[in-house]
Amino acid sequence: MIEIVGVRHAFGDIVALDGVSVTLAERRIAVVGANGSGKSTFARLLNGLVVPDAGSVRVDGLDSRSDGRAVRRRVGFVFQDPDNQIVMPTVAEDIAFGLKPLKLGREALAARVDTILVRFGLERYRDHSSYLLSAGEKQLLAISSVLVIEPAHIVFDEPTTLLDLRNKRRIAEVIHGLPQTAIVVSHDLDLLRDFDRVLVFDHGRIVADDEPASALAFYVRLMS
Ligand SMILES: Nc1ncnc2c1ncn2[C@@H]1O[C@H](COP(=O)(O)OP(=O)(O)OP(=O)(O)O)[C@@H](O)[C@H]1O
Ligand SMILES: [Mg+2]
Numbered sequence: 001m002i003e004i005v006g007v008r009h010a011f012g013d014i015v016a017l018d019g020v021s022v023t024l025a026e027r028r029i030a031v032v033g034a035n036g037s038g039k040s041t042f043a044r045l046l047n048g049l050v051v052p053d054a055g056s057v058r059v060d061g062l063d064s065r066s067d068g069r070a071v072r073r074r075v076g077f078v079f080q081d082p083d084n085q086i087v088m089p090t091v092a093e094d095i096a097f098g099l100k101p102l103k104l105g106r107e108a109l110a111a112r113v114d115t116i117l118v119r120f121g122l123e124r125y126r127d128h129s130s131y132l133l134s135a136g137e138k139q140l141l142a143i144s145s146v147l148v149i150e151p152a153h154i155v156f157d158e159p160t161t162l163l164d165l166r167n168k169r170r171i172a173e174v175i176h177g178l179p180q181t182a183i184v185v186s187h188d189l190d191l192l193r194d195f196d197r198v199l200v201f202d203h204g205r206i207v208a209d210d211e212p213a214s215a216l217a218f219y220v221r222l223m224s
Pocket of ligand 2 (some may be wrong): 040041080157
């Protein structure tokens with residue numbers, strides 16, 4: 001469970017989040033809103049990448065201000081831009097990188113990497129340069145690198161923007177089947193229709209919080 005109480009966060013004179021209080025306990029939670037409405041800042045707040053100027057964020061009882069490292073371990077984060085996330089020269093090394101703290105043996109590590117490569121259709125890129133993948137392949141790699149760690153909660157910041165129709169469906173299925181809590185920021189409304197809950201952001205505030213049909217209808221009206 002993630003509890004956000006009275007959060008405000010500004011970048012200089014730009015207020016990105018203002019008076020945000022919400023408790024996230026459902027398995028599938030979507031975040032929608034206009035460009036610049038604070039969605040990515042909210043997403044970063046959830047795993048301690050952003051520490052709020054005021055208010056608090058608690059993940060399963062851990063405070064993101066005082067227990068930042070533990071919070072980052074519990075909450076996986078898939079970045080909007082996969083280039084921000086790819087850190088190792090080859091695809092397999094990049095996936096293995098996040099597993100380091102688990103101190104698995106060599107065979108267990110390789111097995112875990114291979115399983116996720118197959119799951120995402122990336123096995124033929126195993127020893128390829130991660131930086132030379134196509135944009136969509138990089139997005140799949142970024143998602144794989146987080147899922148392989150099996151964090152308790154996963155935040156996806158626009159996970160399907162670069163993907164073709166088949167890979168969009170693949171990611172939709174993956175998110176659907178995750179045992180973890182998933183919080184998904186997206187402009188792809190089709191992805192969100194079967195979610196448990198949708199939060200609509202506007203100017204740094206949550207202006208609707210409802211089941212998908214009502215919240216998405218509200219969002220469409222807000223944008224018209
Ligand atoms: N690191 C930063 N430094 C300065 N301003 C920032 C920073 N990050 C975000 N902002 C500003 O905060 C506001 C909210 O940005 P945020 O990235 O959270 O929006 P968003 O809803 O994710 O938008 P998009 O749909 O375009 O991804 C914007 O006005 C943005 O310019
Ligand atoms: Mg964003």
